[in-house]
Amino acid sequence: MIVLVLPVPERKLVSRLRQAARRSAVRRARAGVIAGIGDDCSILRVPAGHDALVTTDFSLEGVHFRREWHPPKSVGHRCLVRGLSDIAAMGGEPLAAFLSLALPSKLPQTWVDGFMSGLLALAKKFKVELAGGDTAASPTGVLADIVVLGSIPKGRGILRSGARPGDRIYVTGAVGGSAAAVDLLYSKHKSLNPVSFPAHFFPTPRIAVARVLRENRIVASMIDISDGLSTDLSHICDESRVGAQINEQAVPSARIGKPLRTVALELALHGGDDYELLFTARPRTRIPKTVAGVPITEIGEITRRKGMFLVREDGRRSELRPSGWEHFASSSRRRKR
């Protein structure tokens, strides 16, 4: 399908993406991208003894970001983070990324350049080559779909289904920082300085943490926090057919803004897009306080009894419902019920 109405004609856009990708290319001796952009398919070599990991994630204007709130570099960064974070959640190593990108006809070229520079800077940091994708004219706003291909030693993928009753529950870093920034965007209805809110605009995928956890074989189940702690914990519970209880005061709420302030518990429990890791380990496993420079916090326990509960400091228990936030829909629909 030929596309005429891109800011840059499609052939030129593909050529630009190709040059940009080449500059970002990381050649590997026995693995990686054998043939990238410029043919019907990309050819990739998965390292011997490894399986391939594949994840796909939309970044749609008006759903996952707003052009008036998110600088293009942040949109490009966040687009790739979504895929890298999924690779981390399996304990994997990213190999290559594929970008499907549909652009509206009136989009300024500077926006596309900013988006690509944000995406490619993160790709370079994690040695991920942009190896292909698709381009199209968009009938509406910017539409991106990122595919990340990674590798994992055979049989070593860390699944959501590995939790067992008695497992301790851990979270990396701090949670709620991204949702708190979104709350400010909604209430102030104007843009924020991205530098003051990195958890939202430039989150770090926990690839390095996941590598250590995988290599030390200390994790039983894992997921990344993209929908919100409560919702992502419910995915582990569903897949492992277990329940969970979370100690309210143990939850590491993020501190954001200038001056720094701690975000509300509700945001820490239900705010999405943190890209921290949520994992469980057997009760006797010793989990370090810090992994790859990132604090690890024990926040609760997996239970045989189904359902999720929040335990307050005074011992009172209340049901913890999966209530991840939907960020950029109309405000009346922001909370999932």
Added chain:
Amino acid sequence: MIVLVLPVPERKLVSRLRQAARRSAVRRARAGVIAGIGDDCSILRVPAGHDALVTTDFSLEGVHFRREWHPPKSVGHRCLVRGLSDIAAMGGEPLAAFLSLALPSKLPQTWVDGFMSGLLALAKKFKVELAGGDTAASPTGVLADIVVLGSIPKGRGILRSGARPGDRIYVTGAVGGSAAAVDLLYSKHKSLNPVSFPAHFFPTPRIAVARVLRENRIVASMIDISDGLSTDLSHICDESRVGAQINEQAVPSARIGKPLRTVALELALHGGDDYELLFTARPRTRIPKTVAGVPITEIGEITRRKGMFLVREDGRRSELRPSGWEHFASSSRRRKR
């Protein structure tokens, strides 16, 4: 990111996709999908001695299809064909598909069911498992991005860059049938009976033909005809740094409709979405008249001199410009210049 406004709530949709995918699953002993829908990533095993092929293709409402013209089964079928055809163009075997699907809030559930049944019927036919993807609310029409992962014996991918001067140029099947149907859709401004126009509504990806060509090592370069013969031939010429001449009367124009009639040469040369294969082979290579039941036609020759030319029966030559059609944009923009 949690989505509320899908016809079916997201968790239920994912569960439905998962069940549908499981029913379509093809288990392989040493290759294929190790873990599919339901975790952060899918885990895939590429057969020993093979590399992975990856391709991504948008199917966007208003750009690649129109809901008033294309029944949902056709949209689902065509969505997956785009990916399978790219795998065929490399000489590869498809292993698994990943679907990112964003749906507008008011879309009838029957439409989603029809779309999935068209996609999964084709997946089953080619033993491709639906192994993952993403779902979201769409800010506009139906937005799909299909990723197909395939395999190719190491070093045996058939590239666009393999053509050499003197190579003969071949095409599978017939061309222009899909574009002719699109022409009728535009001129009549009403829907067609899909059964009478299978080349447009239910095209066949040439996986079986490509397998024979790869196994017999008789092809030098290959591409699938998705943008139109002239445009896709120009991709081979660009990547191989050669030119081409096409014998006008040799081009196998499709016969479509009821009663059958031969499509115009212009549609055969420039019409996209045929999903036939365009390939070159060394002049001494014997290419069968039929491969896997599909006719193969010699249509021209690769030249050292750059540029593409059309040679008429009387020997007159004219320049052949890459002029693939853009199908569903506003009609003033339909032709690429």
